Amino acid sequence: MRTTISVIKADVGSIGGHTMPSARMLDSVRHDVADAIDQGLIVDGFVCHTGDDICMIMSHRRGKGDADIHRFAWDAFLGATAIAKTYGLYGAGQDLLVDAPSGNLRGAGPGVAELEFDLLEAKHRQAESFMVLAADKCGPGAYNLPLFLAFADPMYCAGLMLPQMIKGFRFRIIDMDNVAGDSIIELDAPEDAYHIAALLRDNERFGIDAIISRGFGEQAAAVSAQRLHSIAGKYTGKDDPVALIRNQGIFPAPEELLSPFVKAHYVGGDARGSHVMPLMPVAVNTAVTGAYCLPIVSCLGFSMEGSGHFTDAHTDFFANPAWDEVRRRAQQKAIEMRSQGWSGAAMLPYSELEYGGFRDTVGGLVKRFQIEAGGGGGPEPTPTTVHVRQS
Numbered sequence: 001m002r003t004t005i006s007v008i009k010a011d012v013g014s015i016g017g018h019t020m021p022s023a024r025m026l027d028s029v030r031h032d033v034a035d036a037i038d039q040g041l042i043v044d045g046f047v048c049h050t051g052d053d054i055c056m057i058m059s060h061r062r063g064k065g066d067a068d069i070h071r072f073a074w075d076a077f078l079g080a081t082a083i084a085k086t087y088g089l090y091g092a093g094q095d096l097l098v099d100a101p102s103g104n105l106r107g108a109g110p111g112v113a114e115l116e117f118d119l120l121e122a123k124h125r126q127a128e129s130f131m132v133l134a135a136d137k138c139g140p141g142a143y144n145l146p147l148f149l150a151f152a153d154p155m156y157c158a159g160l161m162l163p164q165m166i167k168g169f170r171f172r173i174i175d176m177d178n179v180a181g182d183s184i185i186e187l188d189a190p191e192d193a194y195h196i197a198a199l200l201r202d203n204e205r206f207g208i209d210a211i212i213s214r215g216f217g218e219q220a221a222a223v224s225a226q227r228l229h230s231i232a233g234k235y236t237g238k239d240d241p242v243a244l245i246r247n248q249g250i251f252p253a254p255e256e257l258l259s260p261f262v263k264a265h266y267v268g269g270d271a272r273g274s275h276v277m278p279l280m281p282v283a284v285n286t287a288v289t290g291a292y293c294l295p296i297v298s299c300l301g302f303s304m305e306g307s308g309h310f311t312d313a314h315t316d317f318f319a320n321p322a323w324d325e326v327r328r329r330a331q332q333k334a335i336e337m338r339s340q341g342w343s344g345a346a347m348l349p350y351s352e353l354e355y356g357g358f359r360d361t362v363g364g365l366v367k368r369f370q371i372e373a374g375g376g377g378g379p380e381p382t383p384t385t386v387h388v389r390q391s
């Protein structure tokens with residue numbers, strides 16, 4: 001049966017600063033999800049949080065981008081926003097960027113990742129298992145490196161050498177600077193691996209939108225790659241992307257998918273969305289309360305039975321003690337980077353800094369520069385002619 005998994009997450013308010021949503025907010029969204037199951041809108045649903053972002057994971061039969069599903073998620077976030085406002089929580093409704101979304105929530109603020117497939121019908125897919133990655137205090141391309149390594153590099157995923165994966169994977173990559181619409185290029189690994197890397201190295205501009213098995217034509221992964229500040233025209237918090245990944249069989253196994261996260265690689269985000277800090281894997285429902293916040297990522301695993309139910313039980317991958325060592329390394333890397341303060345690589349370049357904050361400070365100062373007498377000609381510097389990123 002054609003089945004869709006929709007993962008929709010948003011920051012609509014948090015306690016004591018940008019740490020985590022309140023229990024009342026989560027209860028409200030869980031209550032809405034239970035109602036939606038009763039009314040038959042969705043088959044199953046699960047609600048959790050990563051840092052200050054509430055994540056709704058839902059299965060249904062309505063396909064990707066369905067207006068009713070997206071409106072339902074929006075209304076659930078509005079309900080949680082009202083609670084956040086009542087209790088004076090920080091950033092109430094932060095990620096709800098438009099007054100009313102026109103059907104699809106992509107571009108309206110919440111992160112959306114969706115996969116649609118024939119559930120348990122294909123010979124090559126007799127069990128359906130999937131993982132949900134949710135990151136907080138992170139730029140949109142936080143998954144670029146780990147997903148490239150998992151789906152295109154046998155050093156991380158030896159399974160790529162198996163017959164069911166040896167044809168490789170197709171990467172759909174989105175240019176997030178193009179706000180006219182979803183601007184996509186499709187490139188095939190392994191042949192195009194260097195071209196894929198050439199794009200994915202720029203985590204702020206290019207992001208993985210989807211990954212598809214070339215051997216079977218089945219979609220393996222969907223990522224909510226978009227740039228909130230490009231869409232909103234102003235800084236509205238970090239993108240905090242979610243990813244939905246099917247695993248096992250014709251796709252990489254969980255350990256192959258997660259092995260690149262051992263790096264705790266540096267990503268854009270962290271405090272005021274303007275720093276470069278390591279991505280720390282954490283258990284689901286972790287608050288952001290560490291020193292200098294730290295970008296975090298959680299990972300849940302689910303299995304799905306024939307009717308589309310999946311919440312009977314779940315696995316919290318990063319809760320395993322094996323990840324304690326990675327967390328320590330991430331914290332060490334963070335301390336090293338923080339010892340550099342505001343200098344150079346420790347903060348994002350001018351073009352990626354928090355809109356309306358650091359940029360205003362620098363822009364105001366740039367206007368005060370003056371060419372000294374006898375110092376030569378040339379155009380007057382403006383904020384946009386200083387420090388523009390070379391693309």
Ligand code: 13P
Binds near residue numbers: 011137239240271273
């Ligand atoms: P959020 O997007 O998680 O609200 O974080 C934004 C920020 O600026 C953190 O300092």
Ligand code: MG
Binds near residue numbers: 011014091237
């Ligand atoms: Mg927030």
Ligand code: MG
Binds near residue numbers: 051052053137238240
């Ligand atoms: Mg957040």
